[in-house]
Amino acid sequence: MSHEIFKLPAGLPTPCKDVDLRDADIIRRGLALFGPEFSTALALCALDAWLDANDREYSRWSTLFNKLRN
Template sequence: MVSRNPFRSRKKQQTSPQPADHDSPADDAIIDQAHALYGSDAATAVAYCGLDAWFEGEEVEFRRFARLFRRLRN
């Protein structure tokens, strides 16, 4: 099943999760795109992507979106 979320990675998941505090330039780009697409609802959109990853069992993607959500909420 392919995700309908515009920010989701289509690549195969890594076997070992990345640390939750690892920021990358790609994270900044995702946040900028979320703001451009959803405005003040960007945090909600990113949270939705995180929930989608959680329900699909994709821990690495879930952690990434949780980190992005925390950055958007601060």
């Protein structure tokens, strides 16, 4: 469910699902898309994964959130 926050605007090419972006790329793109609200978007994704009991997704979003803060 948390992936819905990161839908691209209409008209942009969508990435393949099997592409594993590096954390730095995700942070760079997220900041470009969400600006200063990107940390909130990451926190909401982590919360959503935690509520879904999806440990893998929760760990991923939490790691990105912590890297963004540092």
